[in-house]
Amino acid sequence: xxxxxxxxxxxxxxxxxxxxxxxxxxxxxxxxxxxxxxxxxxxxxxxxxxxxxxxxxxxxxxxxxxxxxxxxxxxxxxxxxxxxxxxxxxxxxxxxxxxxxxxxxxxxxxxxxxxxxxxxxxxxxxxxxxxxxxxxxxxxxxxxxxxxxxxxxxxxxxxxxxxxxxxxxxxxxxxxxxxxxxxxxxxxxxxxxxxxxxxxxxxxxxxxxxxxxxxxxxxxxxxxxxxxxxxxxxxxxxxxxxxxxxxxxxxxxxxxxxxxxxxxx
Numbered sequence: 001x002x003x004x005x006x007x008x009x010x011x012x013x014x015x016x017x018x019x020x021x022x023x024x025x026x027x028x029x030x031x032x033x034x035x036x037x038x039x040x041x042x043x044x045x046x047x048x049x050x051x052x053x054x055x056x057x058x059x060x061x062x063x064x065x066x067x068x069x070x071x072x073x074x075x076x077x078x079x080x081x082x083x084x085x086x087x088x089x090x091x092x093x094x095x096x097x098x099x100x101x102x103x104x105x106x107x108x109x110x111x112x113x114x115x116x117x118x119x120x121x122x123x124x125x126x127x128x129x130x131x132x133x134x135x136x137x138x139x140x141x142x143x144x145x146x147x148x149x150x151x152x153x154x155x156x157x158x159x160x161x162x163x164x165x166x167x168x169x170x171x172x173x174x175x176x177x178x179x180x181x182x183x184x185x186x187x188x189x190x191x192x193x194x195x196x197x198x199x200x201x202x203x204x205x206x207x208x209x210x211x212x213x214x215x216x217x218x219x220x221x222x223x224x225x226x227x228x229x230x231x232x233x234x235x236x237x238x239x240x241x242x243x244x245x246x247x248x249x250x251x252x253x254x255x256x257x258x259x260x261x262x263x264x265x
Contacts, residue, residue, distance in 0.1 A: 050074055098144035098208050098227075099130050105230040106131060106142075113248075114234055115255055116142075120262035122186045128265040129183050132201075134254050136245040137237025139191070141184040142204045145176070149209040155219060162220045168210070177220045180205050190261040191254060199254060206230060 099119065106116045114135030121128050131142040147153070151169030158165050166173040184203035191199040204223040212226035216233055225233055238245065246254075 048075075098146035098206070101146075101208055101227055102131055102142065102144040102206050102230065105227060106133065108231050109133075109135070109234045112136070112235060112238060113251075115251070117255070117258055117262070119265040120258070121265040122183065123190075123261070123263065125186075127179075127183060127186075129187060129262065132187060132258050132262065133234070134246070134251050134258070135234065135238070136251075137234060137241045138246055139187075139199060139201045139254060140204050140237075141180070141187050141201050142206060143176075143180045143183070144206050144208070146208040147210055149211075151210060153207060153210045153212050155217070164219060166219050166224060174220070176205070177222045177224075180222045181220070187258075187262065191257050194257040194261050195253060199257075204233070 103116075103118055106114070112135070114133055114137075116131050116133045118131050119128055120132055129141050130144045131140075133140040133142055147168050151171075154167050155164040156167050156172075166177060180203040184201040188199055188201040191201065202223070203221065204225075206225060206227050208227045212224070212229075214225075215229055216223055216225040216236070218224070223233065
C-alpha cells in the first residue's frame, strides 16, 4: 500500500466531543479534556507510580532522603530511556510488523472458510494490497496499519455526506481511508475483468498500536477495527451474508484469479 500520504491537520474551531465529564464548569471540562487527550499522560502516570513505589520501598529500608533520591533517579532514568526508545517507528517497519500480525490472525479464520493472499501489487502502480481475503462473507482488501500508541484513535463529525473522519491524534486519516477504498476498487476491477463477471471487493483497515474505542466501525465505506477483532469481524461478515454466501467453487475461482492478476510485491 502507498504509505506516503501525509497527515492532514485537524480542523480548528469549536469541537463538540460527546461523553465529556459532566457537572464541571466549562473551563474545568476544557482542562480535563486537554489532559485526557494528551498522549503523554499514560507515560506520566506509569512513571509516577513506579517512582513512588521505589521511593516508598527505599524509605522503609533507609530513610526519607534516600527514598526521595531513589524516586528522582528512577523518574530521570525512565524519562531518558523512553526519550530514546519511543520515537515514531519508521513507516517501512510499521507496515511490516502490522502485516505480520494480521497474517497470523488470518490463519485463524481458515477454520471458518476464509483464505488469504498477502502483499500483492496493483499492476501499473506503486501500491500494494496488504491482504486479499476470500471466504463465505465475500472478498476483502485489508490494509494493516501500525500507529503510534501514544496518540488516541477517534472519529470527528464532518459536514460531508461521506460521514465522520477517522483521526489519529490531531491527524486526519481521510486520505488513508480514500486509498483503502481505491485499492479495493482496483482489486474489484482486475478480478471482474479476469473472470468476466462482477466481483465486489470491500475495503477494511486493521489498526495496531493505539486503543481503538469500538468493535468495528464503517467510516467512509471502510470497515475499521483493531487487530484483536480480526476473527470477530470475519465471523460477523459470514453471519450477515448467510443465505447469500460465497460458495467454495466460486471462492476458489476468485483466489486463482487473484494469484494471476495481482503479482507478488
